[in-house]
Amino acid sequence: MATKKSNTIKLKFDSARNLAPAPESKSAAKIDPQYELFINGKFEKPSGKKYFASINPATEEKLSMIAEANDADVNKAVKAARAAYENVWKKMPGAERAKYIYRIARMIQERAREFAIIETLDGGKPIRESRDFDVPTAANHFFYYAGWADKLEYAFPNRHTSPLGVAGQIIPWNFPLLMAAWKIAPALACGNTVVIKPAENTSLTALKLAEIIQEADLPAGVVNIITGAGATGAAIVNHPDVNKIAFTGSTEVGKIIQRAIAGTNKKATLELGGKAANIIFDDAPIDQAVEGVINGIFFNQGHVCCAGSRLYVQESVFKEVVRKLKDRLESLIVGDPMDKNTDIGAINSKEQLNIINNYIKIGQQEGAEMYQSSASLPKRGFYCRPTIFTNVAQSNRIAQEEIFGPVLAIQSFRTDDEVIEKANNTPYGLSAGVWTDKGSKIFNMTTKLRAGVVWANTFNKFDPTSPFGGYKESGYGREGGVHGLAAYVNIV
Amino acid sequence: MIATKIIPNFSSPAHVDQVGIEERASRFTKRSIKNESKVNGLKLALNMIDLTTLEGKDTQGKVKQLCYKAQHLHDVYPGLPTVAAVCVYPSMVKTAKTALGNSGIKVASVATAFPSGQAPRDVKIRDTKYAVQNGADEVDMVISRGKFLEGEYNFVFDEIAAIKEACGNARLKVILETGELVTYDKVRKASDIAMYAGADFIKTSTGKISPAATMPVTLVMLEAIRDFYYKTGKKIAMKPAGGISKAKLALHYLVMLNEVLGEDWMNNEWFRFGASSLANDILMQLMKQKTGVYQSANYFSID
Secondary structure (H helix, E strand, C coil), X not given: CHHHHHCCCCCCCHHHHCCCCXXXXXXXXXXXXXXXXXXXXEEECCCCCCEEEEEECCCCEEEEEEECCCHHHHHHHXXXXXXXXXXXHCCCCHHHHHHHHHHXXXXXXXXXXXXXXXXXXXXXXXXXXXXXXXXXXXXXXXXXXXXXXXXXXXXXXXCCEEECCEEEEECCCCCHHHHHHHHHHHHHHCCCEEEEECCCCCCHHHHHHHHHHHHCCCCCCCEEECCCCHHHHHHHHHCCCCCEEEEECCHHHHHHHHHHHCCCCCEEEEECCCCCEEEECXXXXXXXXXXXXXXXXXXXXXXXXXXXXXXXXXXXXXHHHHHHHHHHHHCCXXXXXXXXXXXXXXXXXXXXXXXXXXHHHHHHHCCCEEEECCCCCCCCCCCCCCEEEEXXXXXXXXXXXXXCCCEEEEEEECCHHHHHHHHHCCCCCCEEEEECCCHHHHHHHHHHCCCCEEEXXXXXXXXXXXXXXXXXXXXXXXXXXXXXXXXXXXXX | CXXXXXXXCCCCCCXXXXXXXXXXXXXXXXXXXXXXXXXXXXXXXXXXXXXXXXXXXXXXXXXXXXXXXXXXXXXXXXXXXXXXXXXXXXXXXXXXXXXXXXXXXXXXXXXXXXXXXXXXXXXXXXXXXXXXHCCCCEEEEECCHXXXXXXXXXXXXXXXXXXXXXXXXXXXXXXXXXXXXXCHHHHHHHHHHHHHHCCCEXXXXXXXXXXXXXXXXXXXXXXXXXXXXXXXCCCCEXXXXXCCCCHHHHHHHHHHHHHHCCHHHCCCCCECEEECCHHXXXXXXXXXXXXXXXXXXXXXXXX
């Protein structure tokens, strides 16, 4: 009787989603109509005189025109970085380098609101996330690595370290400012100079960072920020005077980079795609696990390389977990990223939205059962309802390929060995999550899951002190923590 | 019917992760409640208040004043709702009942040797019956925390069931006194026991022990209510009490309620605030919304 009855029981969340608008103010941030390249401490026009538009994915309105760097511009930037490296930066004592890095960190904090607003306008992520996660974490990375600059001998005891030289860095569109911080901070702390290229969809916060770097009086050429698309990135990778490539982005491009630098003396760290398994055991704190799954896959619209996009639930709690996920999905607010109450903002670009929608179609064709939140979407802009699939097979494309959107594929499992095998059955290995009340089970799982980061009873937690990086096709090298220093020094 | 027919298994409770529940609770405080949502929320919060006086020094005069305030929160602001109930000791029930007349405001009475609960069961039952016979619409009982912490769950269950029987038609609120249970796992277990034993409300605290209500503790209890609802189809009401004295915090609680149990619970049949000073802060905020400026606390009556 009771089970039959519970089929009709449903909680209603319409009023929870319909709050009065609480928009952050656009006017609190200044966006110029046009941005140039930041080379050798100055903003310079691109030699090809070409510019491309950067749009707000939430409204499809143009925000600004961004300079496109060609081979000559890249060459100029690398030359500036080389000169700054040889003449200034590598000779400067660590404690002095630290002062500059600390200054950048403080200036990011001072202008946190402006950064958050621009990040949200340019990338479509909810203002709550840019304000509470992206910007503070970016500042923390600079603070953390500033502290290491004069203590490298303690990071590598009894070894001698020297900087690599010029680092070419290419970063993705999902966490534009944060990824810039992840790349620039350890490189500078170790005594390298930098040529960095943000993704073409999301250049604005990197260019704001260039303004800060200029104001901070960082010696000219130590950090060069150039904008452009794939060709600009390729010019950095192929430049003969670059000593190190640090790339975060797709596995596909990662492979191209690896081919390009084969046979050269360039070092590389690659942080690529992922298809993380989030595993819920029957003894888990279910409500917190459900919340962790929601944060794992819907954080930043699922544009997270370590997103928990595959969910494995032990069969005895499967129904309960799915029901709770559906309820939670209904209380998520989807819409204007600038509204302080928005949980899920805009998809970063039209291309990405098409990719996601295509996977949603594939999932249905593969026979998986789809459930989407009933939230209504804004008419303009690129939006996708949070989506979960049940009745998914391990062989389904939605369970194998990285979607990079708010789409979750759920499977059930019976035994520990089974779920370990399934979780590891992927070309990726960036992250995983384990939910159980039993400590011994956590340690058993963490030793057997082939992933760079394994979270236990939490997900998507980042800290500058903690290394991050992948196994298998998720890349190699680590960013963050002491491990992150190793990627920017020669150790003798 | 007193207890439900589904036999719960209290030996294998639902687990609560402390870090996770506190993180989730703090997320509700990030909601930005503006304009009409704010005014509606504030009025709803007023309407959910159990206006409370539980002092040894309470007098009939004070209870009468409180009952007048309950019906006339701030007469310069027309169209305000009344509070949900006035909450007093059993000895004051008759006074409150008379003072409230047919205003529709309920009389809630604490009972069962409130706040410690350190009395034999027959005394607790008499205490309850006395309150109900004097006209209490609702009874706020305390559980025997000592027995609960000893692991005597059957004792606690039976006691709640016995008090529920003594309540007759009065709705029973079961106070867990979460400040003495300490862990979220224990709060969850006590919530389950209370609901299966026949509670109409589960309530966090007496207000006499610190900490009283907190958002994470309330969230644990709301999740217990949701699970119970899905298992049995029976709705249970929630009452956080003690320590909620600011309008903003009350709005955070309502956001939490709305996102965990949904709009069916967004009324004073299913949710109450046990508070003595919350009403005036809400009134002050409502006047600010209306006039654009804050008024001095002296413009709001203290009863």
